[in-house]
Amino acid sequence: MYKKQKLLKVATKFFAAKGFEKTTTSQIAKSAGVTEPLLFYHFKSKNGIFEEIIKNILKDYFSRLDCLDQCTNSQFEKIEKLFWMNLDFIKDMPEECYIFTAICPSQIKNADHICIQNAVRLTQNLTSFVTGCIDEGIRNDEFHHHIRTKSTAKIIVKLLYGIMISSYPYKLDYLNDTVESSIEFCKRSLLKQHPD
Amino acid sequence: MYKKQKLLKVATKFFAAKGFEKTTTSQIAKSAGVTEPLLFYHFKSKNGIFEEIIKNILKDYFSRLDCLDQCTNSQFEKIEKLFWMNLDFIKDMPEECYIFTAICPSQIKNADHICIQNAVRLTQNLTSFVTGCIDEGIRNDEFHHHIRTKSTAKIIVKLLYGIMISSYPYKLDYLNDTVESSIEFCKRSLLKQHPD
Amino acid sequence: MYKKQKLLKVATKFFAAKGFEKTTTSQIAKSAGVTEPLLFYHFKSKNGIFEEIIKNILKDYFSRLDCLDQCTNSQFEKIEKLFWMNLDFIKDMPEECYIFTAICPSQIKNADHICIQNAVRLTQNLTSFVTGCIDEGIRNDEFHHHIRTKSTAKIIVKLLYGIMISSYPYKLDYLNDTVESSIEFCKRSLLKQHPD
Amino acid sequence: MYKKQKLLKVATKFFAAKGFEKTTTSQIAKSAGVTEPLLFYHFKSKNGIFEEIIKNILKDYFSRLDCLDQCTNSQFEKIEKLFWMNLDFIKDMPEECYIFTAICPSQIKNADHICIQNAVRLTQNLTSFVTGCIDEGIRNDEFHHHIRTKSTAKIIVKLLYGIMISSYPYKLDYLNDTVESSIEFCKRSLLKQHPD
DNA sequence: CATGAATGAGCGTTCATTCAT
DNA sequence: AATGAATGAACGCTCATTCAT
Incomplete structure (x- = not known):
């Protein structure tokens, strides 16, 4: 079972560095110190190993998002924390992260692909999280009340x-x-009273 | 010479729809109603036709950016126009546009590739255009004067x-x-006096 | 592993009959009753299989040359045996032999190619073998003593x-x-006392 | 007509340097500063240009051989002159010479090819020239009289x-x-009375 | 004489995947 | 769980050659 992990790790490195198509199953296997058939034994196809990587990253991101929900600070602070959480995630899983945002979209074209579904779900969750913050922020007079909630989110x-x-x-x-400036940028755009 | 154009057009469609690797030279040729060797006669490789597409899109975008420079309105209006120009571009050349932003980055990894160089130049030009606007906007009291110019750009x-x-x-x-909301979002973040 | 031998055998036949370039990997594979990818699995390229053939023939020739060294007869007899050994070799491995002398030189142009290196080594070994015989033959009064050893060899x-x-x-x-006449020709040229 | 000569010259260089198959018509044309169709206009095929080169070299060699015939010296001197004529030829037309001896044999397999016919004729002419010398040399007591004429030739x-x-x-x-030693070697083998 | 555009035929090679063991 | 051997399907690309002009 330890070889399965090795394969996942190596594959992630390759996918991030060279993209999906330019990575070959033979490269992955060789780098992991195993033979190709073993790769097909553990994951049933090249796509299989790719999907497993995507699934792992989404599971991780979602769980981080869930933790955020529980904090009960001011609404802007929640958005701010979202930015920092996002950054932590990038720092913790840089390759996975790059695969998900840069490699994935150009590879997969059919809308019912498992990756697409998960990516859509992620966008939705993020959007609804931010929408929630903005709505609440407007209600409690923290944000400008003429902000168009959905599109701003x-x-x-x-x-x-x-x-x-x-x-x-x-x-x-x-x-x-970039994160710092983004937060400042949003702060000025959203907050009724900002320190300046 | 008309067949060369046909090939470019067809290739663009395929690259946008299926990505670089999943598009085959044989598909392109067949769809363009010519034989494969003709493709290699006009462009020296599959990469060659891809690069020509990228070059065309950049040339177009740069020329549109140059036009913008000449307008002499308020600084925020210039940024606003940049957003609309960007949208017009997407409407005029949707496939090329998608290829450039979504397909290109995942294909090319070596920093000295002609596409990378051009893409970097595009980002730089855009950034310096916006930086110029913000600097000027701060100077003439149109924008908040504590904005960090570079990172905001x-x-x-x-x-x-x-x-x-x-x-x-x-x-x-x-x-x-999305464009409308982005403009509003920026307006609130940048302008000293906004109508709300 | 038996299919690898089959491929080598078939390839040898083709290279001898049609030359390197006019032999296609597909022909070799088909004639050997296997698919093309198997050829590339066992040898990594068309050149790879060619080189393996060359290596085999040289190994064989060298081992025959080593055996000769051990015979302790008169010096001219050693040269004579070299001619016959050479003929035996041609009879045993006619295709390999033709590939080595006629196909190889016209194919390979860069001096550091493995075949060139081996061919040079073969020429050197042969020359030094013959040089040794002539030197010794002169010393023991078997050969004319004014013979220029190196160039004659x-x-x-x-x-x-x-x-x-x-x-x-x-x-x-x-x-x-041809072999008989060559031996006679050399005998007259080298030996001090010849029977005529 | 001057471009035809240029093409022949360039083609000769390439064939000598890279062999027949590895030389492409496009290379030849480009190097000669013309377009490919012109090559096919002057010579009807790639083989055509190759054959013209071969024909030229043979015409030249034959004419040199004819000159030799007229000298009326001792028989060994005739053979000696043949060696030096052969060397002059190599010096005058090195590429053509290499093409004829090293490239030609490995390229052409069908016995009725024009090159084969000419090469055979060349060998026959040379052999009969030398045979003539030996026969005459034996008759006039210049050479050993037990020499087997044909095979020695x-x-x-x-x-x-x-x-x-x-x-x-x-x-x-x-x-x-090499030429000097060859002559010495033959002299010892053929001449009844040699100076040593 | 000269060329730009075009092609039929084929080639070496790769790759994801499978099967027997 | 693990592998060596094997393959179907294709792919990017080249080359000698031709045709219309």
């Missing part, structure tokens, strides 16, 4: 994606800076 | 990219809405 | 090659006759 | 070929030395 989600998609390997300084 | 450029990358085929209503 | 080696290179398929009567 | 012709086939580009010092 989508824009913030786009920003989160935009940060993830910066090309791998990531430069951490740059990411930190 | 980068975020706006990320938004422009984010709109382009929405998966092809594009839903125009959705794009329009 | 080279000429004899050229004769050995010349016999091998006669175009395949070989006519054995002709070869026998 | 063949061996001398093989030596002439062997010198030509030394790999291109030729080292002239080496060639000179």
